[in-house]
Amino acid sequence: MTEYSIGVDLGGTNLRAAAVSREGKMLGKIAGRSELQAGRDAVLLDIVSAIKRLIEQNSDRKLVGVGMGVPGFIRFEEGIVVGSNNLPDFEDFPIRDELERLLGEKLILENDANAAALGEKWIGAGRDVDDLVMLTLGTGIGGGIISHGKILRGYLGMAGEIGHITVMADGNPCGCGNRGCLEKHASATAIVAMAKLLHLGDGITSEGVYKLAIEGNERALMIFTAVGEALGIALAGLVNIFNYPLYLLSGGPLPAWDLFAPHMMHEVQKRSYTFREAKTRIEKAALGNEAGLYGAAFLPFQAQEDAKH
Amino acid sequence: MTEYSIGVDLGGTNLRAAAVSREGKMLGKIAGRSELQAGRDAVLLDIVSAIKRLIEQNSDRKLVGVGMGVPGFIRFEEGIVVGSNNLPDFEDFPIRDELERLLGEKLILENDANAAALGEKWIGAGRDVDDLVMLTLGTGIGGGIISHGKILRGYLGMAGEIGHITVMADGNPCGCGNRGCLEKHASATAIVAMAKLLHLGDGITSEGVYKLAIEGNERALMIFTAVGEALGIALAGLVNIFNYPLYLLSGGPLPAWDLFAPHMMHEVQKRSYTFREAKTRIEKAALGNEAGLYGAAFLPFQAQEDAKH
Numbered sequence: 001m002t003e004y005s006i007g008v009d010l011g012g013t014n015l016r017a018a019a020v021s022r023e024g025k026m027l028g029k030i031a032g033r034s035e036l037q038a039g040r041d042a043v044l045l046d047i048v049s050a051i052k053r054l055i056e057q058n059s060d061r062k063l064v065g066v067g068m069g070v071p072g073f074i075r076f077e078e079g080i081v082v083g084s085n086n087l088p089d090f091e092d093f094p095i096r097d098e099l100e101r102l103l104g105e106k107l108i109l110e111n112d113a114n115a116a117a118l119g120e121k122w123i124g125a126g127r128d129v130d131d132l133v134m135l136t137l138g139t140g141i142g143g144g145i146i147s148h149g150k151i152l153r154g155y156l157g158m159a160g161e162i163g164h165i166t167v168m169a170d171g172n173p174c175g176c177g178n179r180g181c182l183e184k185h186a187s188a189t190a191i192v193a194m195a196k197l198l199h200l201g202d203g204i205t206s207e208g209v210y211k212l213a214i215e216g217n218e219r220a221l222m223i224f225t226a227v228g229e230a231l232g233i234a235l236a237g238l239v240n241i242f243n244y245p246l247y248l249l250s251g252g253p254l255p256a257w258d259l260f261a262p263h264m265m266h267e268v269q270k271r272s273y274t275f276r277e278a279k280t281r282i283e284k285a286a287l288g289n290e291a292g293l294y295g296a297a298f299l300p301f302q303a304q305e306d307a308k309h
Numbered sequence: 310m311t312e313y314s315i316g317v318d319l320g321g322t323n324l325r326a327a328a329v330s331r332e333g334k335m336l337g338k339i340a341g342r343s344e345l346q347a348g349r350d351a352v353l354l355d356i357v358s359a360i361k362r363l364i365e366q367n368s369d370r371k372l373v374g375v376g377m378g379v380p381g382f383i384r385f386e387e388g389i390v391v392g393s394n395n396l397p398d399f400e401d402f403p404i405r406d407e408l409e410r411l412l413g414e415k416l417i418l419e420n421d422a423n424a425a426a427l428g429e430k431w432i433g434a435g436r437d438v439d440d441l442v443m444l445t446l447g448t449g450i451g452g453g454i455i456s457h458g459k460i461l462r463g464y465l466g467m468a469g470e471i472g473h474i475t476v477m478a479d480g481n482p483c484g485c486g487n488r489g490c491l492e493k494h495a496s497a498t499a500i501v502a503m504a505k506l507l508h509l510g511d512g513i514t515s516e517g518v519y520k521l522a523i524e525g526n527e528r529a530l531m532i533f534t535a536v537g538e539a540l541g542i543a544l545a546g547l548v549n550i551f552n553y554p555l556y557l558l559s560g561g562p563l564p565a566w567d568l569f570a571p572h573m574m575h576e577v578q579k580r581s582y583t584f585r586e587a588k589t590r591i592e593k594a595a596l597g598n599e600a601g602l603y604g605a606a607f608l609p610f611q612a613q614e615d616a617k618h
Contacts, residue, residue: 073586083586131463143550145550147456147461152456152551153552154440154551154552154553155440155587156552156586156587157552158552158583158586158587159550159551159552159553161550161583162549164581164582165549166542166545166546166580167475168478169476169477169478169542176580176581177581177582177585178545178579178580178581179580236475236487237475237546238550240471240473240474241452241454241469241471241474241547242461242468243465243466243468243469243470244464244468245464270486270487271485271486271488272473272485272486273470273473273485273486274463274470276486277382277391277467278463278464278465278467
């Protein structure tokens with residue numbers, strides 16, 4: 001009987017689940033919205049129902065386990081999520097134990113950005129390396145670090161907060177208390193904020209700024225220069241710290257790669273001796289917004305391997 | 310027959326070697342100067358002679374191996390040192406193989422700052438944790454990262470270059486090509502440079518600046534404020550990236566801890582949500598300039614353990 005696992009990605013907006021084979025082939029996927037306004041119990045039942053449907057669809061296969069990526073910090077031992085702005089109802093709630101009880105299956109929790117990095121390592125742009133750092137550019141900037149093939153969690157599951165690295169000591173203020181956080185200078189939200197400062201139009205989105213830039217709008221181009229420089233400062237630091245072979249970028253602003261990446265690479269080249277000396281790849285991630293789903297599905301396979309050793 | 314190992318610390322100024330028991334007790338130590346001007350062969354013979362004396366002194370014990378810390382990047386597989394400003398004669402030279410041939414013993418090379426971090430983890434301020442980051446403040450700023458009890462090397466032995474993290478995007482220029490590197494704002498050299506900018510006297514040393522500061526000199530105090538802030542920005546980033554339980558500082562400016570640490574801690578507190586949420590210690594290292602010697606001596610014991618698994 002061939003084995004498979006189930007990955008779940010619970011976000012502030014979307015709830016998705018997928019059955020994935022040991023070889024990384026997606027066997028089935030269920031995508032819907034996270035009905036957070038309906039309350040915690042409703043969301044839990046949606047998760048359980050999606051997983052149960054996938055189990056039914058794969059009744060000829062053996063389920064290894066369920067992995068779930070969620071925004072926030074994961075207290076791995078307790079199986080809880082803390083500090084999640086997107087899932088306030090689940091703060092300090094025993095979500096892992098409750099889902100295991102409802103499902104009768106083992107479930108592994110992980111931070112969503114960490115899961116995405118693991119997914120890329122498993123079957124995405126990082127499948128040929130054991131060590132990588134991934135940045136996901138969105139409303140904020142999430143980070144995941146893979147060390148020796150595994151997620152670097154830190155002692156309370158809070159590692160990889162790359163969006164809050166300081167890139168400008170006196171830069172834009174951040175809700176985390178810092179100033180000049182990477183995500184205040186290079187996220188989709190930062191792109192929109194800079195567009196407002198440059199009077200590029202009320203209600204403009206980061207896609208709108210991108211469109212203006214490819215039409216040659218000088219101010220829109222300046223924004224992507226600034227985004228590239230901020231990313232370059234952060235990446236140069238990460239290259240100096242880790243000397244890993246691969247750094248991946250993912251997320252909404254990725255189509256604008258050709259606009260920001262030259263400035264980013266220029267900064268890294270200038271700011272990191274290590275980058276100049278050690279062949280280091282800075283590339284686009286490959287799995288798009290399914291990276292987290294694959295990474296979550298990989299968690300039970302990895303736990304099974306670990307248990308053997 | 311009890312076992313011991315030998316640690317060697319080859320710096321630009323000093324050459325030291327010590328025999329250390331498995332329990333971390335120093336059994337004997339030889340300290341001298343690195344006579345680099347006498348040429349590479351003379352230095353190699355000095356190293357061999359020191360090690361052989363220690364072996365003679367411990368003839369009733371069994372030698373597990375020799376570890377050696379050197380400034381520069383270690384190409385672990387090849388056993389060579391590259392990019393070392395302090396040891397230009399050894400650039401790309403097969404130092405490990407040559408010493409093994411002269412000694413008839415196994416030798417493990419490591420970067421000196423990495424060795425110091427490992428020493429602190431073994432029997433110093435980090436002996437109760439498995440993960441830590443250590444900064445050594447000196448002429449430059451060296452860094453060592455211990456992950457799951459082992460040195461995080463990166464794929465070409467270049468990880469841990471914490472002295473070259475950008476703390477000010479447009480800060481002081483650095484020989485590495487970057488601007489605003491931590492070591493250009495917080496090393497002993499940076500302290501002296503700031504003292505010059507503040508006209509605190511020609512030829513003043515970092516110790517001299519410290520003396521002025523404890524006498525209440527306002528400008529000298531400003532320097533330690535700036536040092537603390539730069540360290541705080543870098544440490545906040547490291548805490549956000551690693552979420553490790555312990556960060557250690559070592560080196561010459563450590564006596565000035567009470568002058569710079571309050572500013573450092575203030576910055577970390579302000580800039581790192583992770584620091585505020587997760588109990589994180591930022592402390593003085595315990596072994597002083599012997600940390601690297603102990604760390605180097607621990608390398609053969611660790612390799613022996615690894616070989617068992």
